[in-house]
Amino acid sequence: MSTALELRHVSKSFGRFHAVQDLSLSVPAGSVYGFLGPNGAGKTTTLRMILGMLSPDSGELSVLGSPSAMSVRNRVGYLPEEKGLYSKMTAASVIAYFATLKGLSSTRANQRARELLGRYGLGAFADKKVETLSKGMGQKVQVLASIAHDPELVLLDEPFSGLDPVNQEVLEDILVDLKARGCTILFSTHVMSHAERLCDRLIILGGGRGLFEGTVSEARSLLPIRITLETAEASPTLEILPGVHSMEAQSSNRWRLELEPGASASAVLEACFERSLRLRCFDVQDPDLHEVFVHLVGPSAREAALR
Amino acid sequence: MRNALLIAVREFLDNVQTRGFWFGILLVPLLWLMASQVPLILARKGTPTRHLALIDATAGERLFDVVLNQLKTAESRRELFHFREWVAPRLKSGQALPAVDKQPQAWSKLQEDLGPLMKVDAGRFAPPAPLNRLVALPSELEWRGNLSEFEGRLRDWMREERLFKPVGVDEEVPLFAVAILQDGPSSNAPPILRFWSANQADTQLQDRIVDALSRNFRSREYSRLGMDPSTIAQVEGSQAQLMSFNPRKAEGEEQVGMADLLRQWAPSAFVYLLWIAVFSISQMLLNSLIEERSNRILEVLLSSVTPLELMTGKLVGVAAVGAVMTLGWIGSLVLMTFWTLHTAGAAAMAADSIANRLPLELATLLLDSWLLPAFVLYFLLGYLFYAAVILALGSTCNNLKEAQNFTGVIALLMMVPLVSIAFIPKDPNGPVATVLSWIPPYTPFVMMNRVAANPPLREVIGTLVLLLLSDVAVLWGCARIFKTAVLRTGQPASLVQLARWVLGRD
Numbered sequence: 128m129s130t131a132l133e134l135r136h137v138s139k140s141f142g143r144f145h146a147v148q149d150l151s152l153s154v155p156a157g158s159v160y161g162f163l164g165p166n167g168a169g170k171t172t173t174l175r176m177i178l179g180m181l182s183p184d185s186g187e188l189s190v191l192g193s194p195s196a197m198s199v200r201n202r203v204g205y206l207p208e209e210k211g212l213y214s215k216m217t218a219a220s221v222i223a224y225f226a227t228l229k230g231l232s233s234t235r236a237n238q239r240a241r242e243l244l245g246r247y248g249l250g251a252f253a254d255k256k257v258e259t260l261s262k263g264m265g266q267k268v269q270v271l272a273s274i275a276h277d278p279e280l281v282l283l284d285e286p287f288s289g290l291d292p293v294n295q296e297v298l299e300d301i302l303v304d305l306k307a308r309g310c311t312i313l314f315s316t317h318v319m320s321h322a323e324r325l326c327d328r329l330i331i332l333g334g335g336r337g338l339f340e341g342t343v344s345e346a347r348s349l350l351p352i353r354i355t356l357e358t359a360e361a362s363p364t365l366e367i368l369p370g371v372h373s374m375e376a377q378s379s380n381r382w383r384l385e386l387e388p389g390a391s392a393s394a395v396l397e398a399c400f401e402r403s404l405r406l407r408c409f410d411v412q413d414p415d416l417h418e419v420f421v422h423l424v425g426p427s428a429r430e431a432a433l434r
Numbered sequence: 435m436r437n438a439l440l441i442a443v444r445e446f447l448d449n450v451q452t453r454g455f456w457f458g459i460l461l462v463p464l465l466w467l468m469a470s471q472v473p474l475i476l477a478r479k480g481t482p483t484r485h486l487a488l489i490d491a492t493a494g495e496r497l498f499d500v501v502l503n504q505l506k507t508a509e510s511r512r513e514l515f516h517f518r519e520w521v522a523p524r525l526k527s528g529q530a531l532p533a534v535d536k537q538p539q540a541w542s543k544l545q546e547d548l549g550p551l552m553k554v555d556a557g558r559f560a561p562p563a564p565l566n567r568l569v570a571l572p573s574e575l576e577w578r579g580n581l582s583e584f585e586g587r588l589r590d591w592m593r594e595e596r597l598f599k600p601v602g603v604d605e606e607v608p609l610f611a612v613a614i615l616q617d618g619p620s621s622n623a624p625p626i627l628r629f630w631s632a633n634q635a636d637t638q639l640q641d642r643i644v645d646a647l648s649r650n651f652r653s654r655e656y657s658r659l660g661m662d663p664s665t666i667a668q669v670e671g672s673q674a675q676l677m678s679f680n681p682r683k684a685e686g687e688e689q690v691g692m693a694d695l696l697r698q699w700a701p702s703a704f705v706y707l708l709w710i711a712v713f714s715i716s717q718m719l720l721n722s723l724i725e726e727r728s729n730r731i732l733e734v735l736l737s738s739v740t741p742l743e744l745m746t747g748k749l750v751g752v753a754a755v756g757a758v759m760t761l762g763w764i765g766s767l768v769l770m771t772f773w774t775l776h777t778a779g780a781a782a783m784a785a786d787s788i789a790n791r792l793p794l795e796l797a798t799l800l801l802d803s804w805l806l807p808a809f810v811l812y813f814l815l816g817y818l819f820y821a822a823v824i825l826a827l828g829s830t831c832n833n834l835k836e837a838q839n840f841t842g843v844i845a846l847l848m849m850v851p852l853v854s855i856a857f858i859p860k861d862p863n864g865p866v867a868t869v870l871s872w873i874p875p876y877t878p879f880v881m882m883n884r885v886a887a888n889p890p891l892r893e894v895i896g897t898l899v900l901l902l903l904s905d906v907a908v909l910w911g912c913a914r915i916f917k918t919a920v921l922r923t924g925q926p927a928s929l930v931q932l933a934r935w936v937l938g939r940d
Contacts, residue, residue, distance in 0.1 A: 209730040213448065213731065
C-alpha cells in the first residue's frame with residue numbers, strides 16, 4: 128500500500144516551547160488515520176506543518192508524494208479545530224467558494240455544493256445564510272466545504288466536537304463514504320470511541336512526541352487483558368494459572384487477574400478446566416483505547432493541566 | 435493569481451451586497467443635494483411669515499414710513515428673486531434673462547415686459563408668502579404713550595406666547611416681534627430701536643430696521659450740515675473695482691474669474707473624498723480580516739492559498755469596493771451638475787449669475803483638468819499604503835477591540851491631512867505644504883490639494899516616486915508581518931516583535 132502522508136523526525140519549536148519533537152508517522156493511502164492526544168500535544172501544529180502553513184524546524188514531510196502541501200493543496204482538504212464560516216454567505220455559496228479556491232470551476236463548484244448538501248440532509252438549507260443555520264448545521268457545512276473538491280487527503284481537526292449524536296453519525300457516514308471513494312483521512316479527536324470505530328491506524332501524541340503509532344488492536348495490546356474469575360468453592364489454588372501477571376482477591380471466591388503482555392485469556396480458561404475448577408464467572412475485559420490513551424498520556428497531560 | 439482574484443471577487447461582493455455600503459454611497463450626494471437645495475427650498479417656502487408690530491414713539495420726524503419702505507423694498511427684492519427663478523426655465527429657447535437692476539423692479543411689470551419672450555404655456559407667477567408682515571397690535575397691547583407701562587404688558591403677553599388674529603389675516607398667529615422706535619438721548623443723536631422678540635438667533639429683521647433708521651438719520655444729518663444726501667449716497671455707493679490677475683495663466687487670459695476660484699478650491703473637495711474613501715475602506719478591510727481571523731476562516735483559506743495571495747486578494751477586492759464608492763460619489767456629483775444644467779435651462783445659462791454659471795464651470799473643471807486622473811492615482815497609492823498597514827496590524831489582533839487600539843493611532847495620524855485641507859489652498863506651494871508633501875502617508879492628500887496650483891514638476895515627480903517606493907516597502911514589510919502573524923494566537927504583537935517579523939528574525 129502506498130503512503131499518502133509521511134513525517135520523518137519532524138520538530139517545531141516556538142521560542143523555548145517545543146510544540147512537536149522528533150515526530151514520525153506514516154499514513155497509508157486510502158486509510159483512516161487517528162490523531163490522538165490531549166490538549167497541547169502538538170496536534171494542530173503538526174496539521175499546520177502538514178498543510179504548509181508552518182515550516183518544520185527539522186525533519187521531512189511528504190504529502191501525496193510532495194515535500195510541500197502547498198504544491199498539492201488542491202488535492203488536500205482541511206477542517207480546522209475551531210469552526211467558522213462567512214456568516215452572510217449562503218450554505219451553497221460558501222461551499223462553492225472554498226471549492227473554487229481548490230481549483231474547481233464556478234459551475235462545477237456550485238453543482239458539487241448542492242449535491243453534497245442534498246446528500247447529507249441539508250438540501251433545504253442550500254440558499255439559507257450561514258448565520259441562520261444551527262451550530263451543528265454550520266459545522267456540517269464546513270465539513271462539506273472541506274471535501275467538496277474531492278480531495279485525495281482530508282485532514283480533520285476535531286471534526287466531531289460540538290456535534291450532537293445524530294450529527295456525529297452523519298459525520299461518520301461522510302467519513303465512511305470518503306474512505307469508500309479511496310480518500311485518505313487523518314482526523315484528530317478526543318472521543319476514543321470514534322477512533323476505535325473508524326481508524327485503521329492511529330498515533331497517540333503527548334508533549335509533542337509520538338507515544339504510540341499502530342493499529343487499534345496494537346494499541347489495545349499495550350495494556351494487559353484483565354479477567355474477573357469466580358469459583359464455586361472458596362480459596363482454590365490459582366497461582367499456577369499460566370500467563371497471570373498479578374492477582375487481586377475481591378472475596379474468598381472472586382479474583383481479578385491481570386495477564387502478562389501477550390498472554391491469552393483462552394489459555395487461562397483451559398488451565399481452569401484442566402484443574403477442574405468449578406467456575407461461576409469468567410469475564411474477560413480487553414483494554415479499550417480510552418484506557419490506553421490515559422495510560423500513555425495521563426501523567427504528562429495531568430501535569431500540563433495543573434501547570 | 436486565480437486564487438487572489440477569487441478572494442478579491444468575494445471580498446468585493448461581500449461588501450457591496452450590504453445595505454450600509456449603498457447607504458454610504460447615497461449619503462454623500464444626498465448631503466451635497468441637501469447643502470445646495472435646502473437653503474433654496476427654505477428661501478422659497480420654508481420660513482413662515484413673521485408678524486411684526488411697529489410703534490413709532492418718536493416725537494419729531496415720523497420714522498414709521500422709513501421702516502415700512504425698507505421692509506417693502508426687501509419684500510420686492512425677494513419676490514423678484516423668486517420670479518427670476520420661476521421665469522428662467524419658461525423663457526423661449528435662445529432668450530436670456532436681463533441682468534438684475536440695482537433698483538428692484540416689480541415682478542408683475544417684469545412679467546409684462548418679458549411676455550413676448552416667454553413660452554406660450556408659461557402661466558402666471560404666484561409670489562411667495564411675505565417673509566415679514568407688518569400688523570397692528572392686538573387690542574390689549576394698545577399703545578398708550580407710556581413706554582415702561584407698555585413694555586410691562588408686552589413682556590407678559592409675549593411670555594405667554596399668545597396667538598392673535600391681526601386685521602387682514604385669516605388665522606391666529608404669534609407675534610414674532612415688536613419694534614419700538616424711540617428718539618435718541620439728544621436731538622443730534624440717532625434714534626433707538628427697542629426690539630422685542632423671543633427669537634434672538636435670527637437678527638435679519640432687526641438689522642434691516644436699524645439699517646433703515648441709520649441711513650435715514652445720516653441723510654437728515656447731511657441735510658442739516660448743508661450737504662446733499664443724494665450726492666453723498668452716490669459717493670458712498672461707489673467702490674473700487676477689483677481685477678485680479680494670475681501671472682501663471684496664458685497671456686491675455688490672466689484675469690481671475692469664478693472658474694479660477696473653483697479650480698483653486700475644488701481639489702479640497704476631492705481631498706475630502708479621498709480621505710473619506712481611504713479611511714472608510716481601510717476600516718472595511720480591517721473588519722473583514724478580523725471576521726476571518728476570529729472565525730478561524732483564515733486557517734481554511736491558508737490551506738488553499740498563500741498568505742501573499744490572500745493579502746493581494748483582499749487589497750484588490752477592497753480597492754474595487756473603494757473605486758465603486760468614489761465613482762458613485764463623483765458620478766453623482768457629475769449627474770447632479772448636469773441635472774442642474776438641464777433644469778435651469780439653456781436660457782438661464784446665458785444670464786450672468788454665479789448660481790447659473792457654477793454647474794457649467796464645475797463640469798468644465800471636472801472634464802478638462804487633472805483633478806480626476808490625480809484623484810484616481812492618489813487614491814490607489816494612498817489606499818495601498820494605509821491598507822497594507824491596516825492588514826498587517828489587523829493580522830496581529832484577535833478581535834476588533836484589540837485592533838481599535840492600533841486604528842486609533844492611525845486615525846490620529848490621518849487627521850493631519852484633514853486639518854491641512856483648509857490652509858493648503860491659500861498657500862499651496864508654501865513651506866508647510868511642501869514639507870507635508872514629502873511625508874509619504876500625507877503625500878496623496880497634500881499633493882491632491884496642491885494639484886490646481888501647478889506645484890513644481892520636480893516636487894510632483896519626486897513625491898510620487900517616494901510614495902511609490904514607500905508603498906512597495908510598506909507592502910513588503912506588511913506582507914512579512916501578515917504571513918507570520920495571521921495564524922498566531924494570544925496577545926497582540928509588540929512593536930519590537932513586529933520589527934523582528936519584518937526583519938525575518940522570528
